[in-house]
Amino acid sequence: MGADGILELGDLELELGGVIPAARLAYRTHGTLAPRRDNAILFAHMYSGTPASLDHWIAGGRALDPTRWFIICPGQLGNGESSSPSTTAGRFPELTIGDDVTAQHRLVAERLGIERLALVLGFSMGAQQAYEWAVRFPERVRRVAVFAGLARTTPANDLLVAAAAEALAAGGTKQHAHFWAATALSAELFRREAWRDAGYQSVADLVTRLFEEDFAGRDPADLLAQLAKWRRADVARHTDGDLAAALDRITARVAITAFSHDNVFPVADCRAEQELIAGSSLRVVQSVWGHYAWGMTEAATTQIEQIVADLLPT
Amino acid sequence: MGADGILELGDLELELGGVIPAARLAYRTHGTLAPRRDNAILFAHMYSGTPASLDHWIAGGRALDPTRWFIICPGQLGNGESSSPSTTAGRFPELTIGDDVTAQHRLVAERLGIERLALVLGFSMGAQQAYEWAVRFPERVRRVAVFAGLARTTPANDLLVAAAAEALAAGGTKQHAHFWAATALSAELFRREAWRDAGYQSVADLVTRLFEEDFAGRDPADLLAQLAKWRRADVARHTDGDLAAALDRITARVAITAFSHDNVFPVADCRAEQELIAGSSLRVVQSVWGHYAWGMTEAATTQIEQIVADLLPT
Numbered sequence: 001m002g003a004d005g006i007l008e009l010g011d012l013e014l015e016l017g018g019v020i021p022a023a024r025l026a027y028r029t030h031g032t033l034a035p036r037r038d039n040a041i042l043f044a045h046m047y048s049g050t051p052a053s054l055d056h057w058i059a060g061g062r063a064l065d066p067t068r069w070f071i072i073c074p075g076q077l078g079n080g081e082s083s084s085p086s087t088t089a090g091r092f093p094e095l096t097i098g099d100d101v102t103a104q105h106r107l108v109a110e111r112l113g114i115e116r117l118a119l120v121l122g123f124s125m126g127a128q129q130a131y132e133w134a135v136r137f138p139e140r141v142r143r144v145a146v147f148a149g150l151a152r153t154t155p156a157n158d159l160l161v162a163a164a165a166e167a168l169a170a171g172g173t174k175q176h177a178h179f180w181a182a183t184a185l186s187a188e189l190f191r192r193e194a195w196r197d198a199g200y201q202s203v204a205d206l207v208t209r210l211f212e213e214d215f216a217g218r219d220p221a222d223l224l225a226q227l228a229k230w231r232r233a234d235v236a237r238h239t240d241g242d243l244a245a246a247l248d249r250i251t252a253r254v255a256i257t258a259f260s261h262d263n264v265f266p267v268a269d270c271r272a273e274q275e276l277i278a279g280s281s282l283r284v285v286q287s288v289w290g291h292y293a294w295g296m297t298e299a300a301t302t303q304i305e306q307i308v309a310d311l312l313p314t
Numbered sequence: 315m316g317a318d319g320i321l322e323l324g325d326l327e328l329e330l331g332g333v334i335p336a337a338r339l340a341y342r343t344h345g346t347l348a349p350r351r352d353n354a355i356l357f358a359h360m361y362s363g364t365p366a367s368l369d370h371w372i373a374g375g376r377a378l379d380p381t382r383w384f385i386i387c388p389g390q391l392g393n394g395e396s397s398s399p400s401t402t403a404g405r406f407p408e409l410t411i412g413d414d415v416t417a418q419h420r421l422v423a424e425r426l427g428i429e430r431l432a433l434v435l436g437f438s439m440g441a442q443q444a445y446e447w448a449v450r451f452p453e454r455v456r457r458v459a460v461f462a463g464l465a466r467t468t469p470a471n472d473l474l475v476a477a478a479a480e481a482l483a484a485g486g487t488k489q490h491a492h493f494w495a496a497t498a499l500s501a502e503l504f505r506r507e508a509w510r511d512a513g514y515q516s517v518a519d520l521v522t523r524l525f526e527e528d529f530a531g532r533d534p535a536d537l538l539a540q541l542a543k544w545r546r547a548d549v550a551r552h553t554d555g556d557l558a559a560a561l562d563r564i565t566a567r568v569a570i571t572a573f574s575h576d577n578v579f580p581v582a583d584c585r586a587e588q589e590l591i592a593g594s595s596l597r598v599v600q601s602v603w604g605h606y607a608w609g610m611t612e613a614a615t616t617q618i619e620q621i622v623a624d625l626l627p628t
Contacts, residue, residue, distance in 0.1 A: 155517045156496075156504035163481070163489075163496040170485035175477075182470075182477040183497060187580045190470035203469045263577060266501045 002028040002055065002066075002073070007107045012083070015102075015237070018093020025103045026081035027051060027074045030058045031066030033112065040114045041071045042104065044122035044129035046294070047226050048218055051075050056295065063308040069118070074104045076125065078225035085221035092221070095229040097125075098237065101132040109140070119312060120252075121145035123294045124265070125226065128153075128233040134250040135235040141252040143311050147304060148258060148265045148291055151235040151273050152243055158231050160264065165227040168220055176223070177211035186261035186290040194288045198296060210292070247276040254280035255311045257304065264291040283307055316342040316369065316387070321421045326397070329416075329551070332407020339417045340395035341365060341388045344372045345380030347426065354428045355385045356418065358436035358443035360608070361540055362532055365389050370609065377622040383432070388418045390439065392539035399535035406535070409543040411439075412551065415446040423454070433626060434566075435459040437608045438579070439540065442467075442547040448564045449549040455566040457625050461618060462572060462579045462605055465549040465587050466557050472545050474578065479541040482534055490537070491525035500575035500604040508602045512610060524606070561590040568594035569625045571618065578605040597621055 005027050012023035028051035033040060041064065045053050051073035058064045058071055075082040077095050082103075085092040108114045120141050122130040127149020134144045135151070150157065160183060168176035189195060190203065200206040215223070239245035254277050258270035267284055274282040285303045287293035293300045319341050326337035342365035347354060355378065359367050365387035372378045372385055389396040391409050396417075399406040422428045434455050436444040441463020448458045449465070464471065474497060482490035503509055504517065514520040529537070553559035568591050572584035581598055588596040599617045601607035607614045 154501070154504060156499075156501040159492070159496040159504075159517070159521070163492050166485055166489045166492055167477070167481060170489060171480055171483075175480045175484060178473070178477050178480055179493075182473040185470075187468070187470040187577070187583060190468060190473075191582060191586065203473070207473070263501070268505060269501060272505065 002030045002051070002058070004028050004051075007103075007111055009103055009106065012099070012103065014093055015096040015098045016094045020077070020083045020088065020093060023083040023103070025074060025077075025083075025107055027072060027107060029073070030071040031069055033070040033114070037112075037114050038116070038118065039068065039070050040108070040112070040117050041069050041119045041121070042108065042117050042133065043071055043073045044100075044104075044120070044126035045073060045076060045079070046122070046124040046126050047230060048215060048223060050079055050081055057305075063305040063312065072108065072112070074100070074107060076100050076129065076226065077103065078222050078229060080219055080222045084219070085225050086219040092225060095225055096237070097128045097132045097229060097233045098136065100129050101136055104129070104133070105137060105140070115140070117141050119143040119145060119308075121147070121308065122149065123147040124149045124291070125230055128230070131235050132233075134252045134254065135238055135246050138249050138251045144250070144252045144254045145308055145311055146254070146256050147294060148262050148270070150233070150265055150269060151247060153231055153233045154269050157265065157269070161227050161231050165224055168223055168227070173215040173218060173220060173223070174212055177215045178207065181207045181211040184264050184291040186263065186288050188261055188288040189290065192288060243273075244276050247273065248278070250277055253311065255307055256280055256282045257307055258282065258284050259289070259291060259293040260284050260286045261288050261290045262293065316344045316365070316372070318342050318365075321417075321425055323417055323420065326413070326417065328407055329410040329412045330408045334391070334397045334402065334407060337397040337417070338401075339388060339397075339421055341386060341421060343387070344385040345383055347384040347428070351426075351428050352430070352432065353382065353384050354422070354426070354431050355383050355433045355435070356422065356431050356447065357385055357387045358414070358418075358434070358440035359387060359390060359393070360436070360438040360440050361544060362529060362537060364393055364395055371619075377619040377626065386422065386426070388414070388421060390414050390443065390540065391417065392536050392543060394533055394536045398533070399539050400533040406539060409539055410551070411442045411446045411543060411547045412450065414443050414543075415450055418443070418447070419451060419454070429454070431455050433457040433459060433622075435461070435622065436463065437461040438463045438605070439544055442544070445549055446547075448566045448568065449552055449560050452563050452565045458564070458566045458568045459622055459625055460568070460570050461608060462576050462584070464547070464579055464583060465561060467545055467547045468583055471579065471583070475541050475545050479538055482537055482541070487529040487532060487534060487537070488526055491529045492521065495521045495525040498578050498605040500577065500602050502575055502602040503604065506602060557587075558590045561587065562592070564591055567625065569621055570594055570596045571621055572596065572598050573603070573605060573607040574598050574600045575602050575604045576607065
C-alpha cells in the first residue's frame with residue numbers, strides 16, 4: 001500500500017555543521033493530494049522504524065483515511081532508507097531532528113507545493129519531529145498530534161537513551177533489545193502477565209519476538225545515529241535554550257497524548273511541556289504496555305485513533 | 315568502628331549443587347552480645363556493598379545503637395570479602411540467596427550461639443537475605459525489616475538485572491554504572507533537579523560520583539556473581555514454587571518498606587508480597603531518589619530509622 005518516492009537533496013548541510021553528500025529522503029505517501037492541496041498530513045515515524053511501520057494506521061474508514069487525506073510518511077535520516085550511515089561512504093555526520101524537518105520541508109513545500117499541513121503527527125521520535133515542525137515552521141502546520149514524545153529531551157531521557165546506545169555499541173542489537181525490554185514496558189505488565197493478552201506465551205517469547213526480532217534486522221550504526229539524534233532533540237535551539245519561548249512560537253492546535261505507564265516519556269514530562277503550549281490539550285492513554293502502548297492493544301489503538309479523529313475536521 | 319571477623323566454612327556445598335572450596339564468610343560486628351544472647355541483630359548488605367557500607371546506620375543514640383544491640387553484618391558471598399570469584403581459583407559456582415543465609419546461620423547459631431535474632435534487616439539484596447532468613451529459619455527470627463526488596467525476584471526485575479549484567483559483561487563497570495544511573499533513580503529527581511540538594515553540581519557530576527566512582531573499584535566477576543544471585547532470589551524454592559506457602563512459613567513480625575519512586579522494586583510489587591504475610595505492615599517512604607532513597611537524604615534516613623525503632627523493643 002502507499003506509493004514510495006525518493007527526494008534527492010543534493011549535498012545536505014546539517015544543523016551541527018556536517019554535510020551529507022548526495023543526500024536522499026525516502027518517503028511513502030497514501031492517498032491523493034487535493035487540488036487545493038489542503039488535505040495533507042505528515043506522519044513521522046519512530047525510532048528504528050520506516051514509513052512502512054506506519055502503514056497499519058492508515059486505511060479507509062479510519063482516522064487516517066487515504067480516501068480523504070493525503071498522508072506523507074517521510075523516512076527519518078538514519079533509518080536505513082533515507083541517508084544513513086549504512087547508505088553513505090565515510091564517516092556519517094551528526095544529525096538533529098531539525099535536519100529531518102528541514103529535509104521534510106523541502107519535500108512538502110518544494111516538491112509537493114503544499115503551503116500548510118492539516119496535521120503533523122508522530123509517536124516517540126515521530127513526536128520530536130512533529131514538535132520541531134510546529135516550532136520551526138509554525139505557519140506550515142495547522143494541527144499537531146504528539147504521542148509519548150517530547151519537544152526537548154530531558155536529562156532523565158538522555159541518560160536512558162545514552163545507556164541504550166552503550167548497550168548497542170558494546171553488545172549489539174540483542175543486548176540493545178534486552179535493554180528496551182527491561183526499560184520500555186512496565187512492571188504492571190509483568191505483574192498482571194498482561195502480555196498474554198497480546199498472544200505471547202512467556203516473558204522469553206515476548207522478549208524474543210517483540211524486541212530481539214524487531215531490532216535484529218537493523219544496522220547498528222543506523223540505530224546509533226538515530227539514538228544520538230534522539231538525545232539532541234531540542235526545539236529550544238531556536239530560542240537560545242528557552243523552551244517556553246520556543247513552544248510559544250507554535251500556532252498550531254496541539255493535542256498531546258502521554259501513556260500512563262511510560263517510563264521512557266513519563267506523563268509528568270509530557271504535561272510540563274503541554275503547560276507551555278497555549279490552547280493545547282493533554283490526554284493520558286491508560287496502558288500497562290508503557291512506551292509500547294503505541295498500537296499494542298485494541299483499546300489503546302482505539303483511543304489514539306479517536307484523538308486523531310477529534311483533532312481533524314470531518 | 316566495629317570488629318571484623320572471618321568464619322571458615324570449609325568446603326561449602328551450595329543450593330544449586332556447586333561447592334566453594336575452603337569457603338570464608340567475612341563479617342563485621344558492632345556492640346557486645348548480651349549474656350542472654352537476646353540482643354542480636356543481623357543486618358545484611360546490598361548489591362555491590364560490604365559490611366562497611368552499613369557502618370553509617372550504626373551509632374549510639376540511633377535505632378541501631380551498638381551500646382544496646384549486638385549487630386552482625388555478614389558479607390554476602392561474592393562481595394569480594396567473603397568467598398567470591400575474585401578470591402577463588404577456577405570457575406566460581408552459582409550462588410543463591412539461600413547460600414548466603416545458610417552460611418550466615420552457621421555464624422549466628424554455631425559460632426555465636428545465638429538462638430534467636432531480635433531483628434534481621436536489609437535493603438535491596440539485603441532484603442532478599444532477610445526474607446530468606448524468615449522463611450528458611452522462622453524459629454530463629456523474631457522481627458524482620460525489609461527495605462525496597464522482594465522475597466522473590468519478579469519477571470520485570472529479572473529483565474532489569476539481566477540487562478545490568480549484560481552492560482557489565484560487555485561494557486565494564488562504567489557502562490554498568492550508566493545503566494543504573496538511567497534506571498535506578500526517577501524522572502522526578504531530574505525534573506526537579508533534586509540532586510542539587512544532595513550536593514551534586516550537575517547530572518554529569520551525579521553520574522560520575524554516585525555511580526561511576528562507586529562501581530569503579532569493584533571486581534566485575536564479583537558483581538556478576540551477585541547479579542546472578544539477585545536474579546535467583548526466591549523463597550518459594552522451599553515450597554515447590556508456591557510463594558504464598560513460603561511466606562506463610564514466616565513467624566516473625568515483618569515491617570516492609572517500599573520507596574515511592576522506585577522502579578527497581580516498585581511499591582506494588584512490595585505490596586503484593588506484603589499481602590501474603592500475616593500481620594505484616596507496609597510503609598512507603600516518599601523520595602524522588604527512587605531505589606537510591608536508601609540513605610540519600612536526611613528525610614528518608616529519618617523515616618527508615620523510625621521504622622526500625624518502631625519495630626524494636628525499647
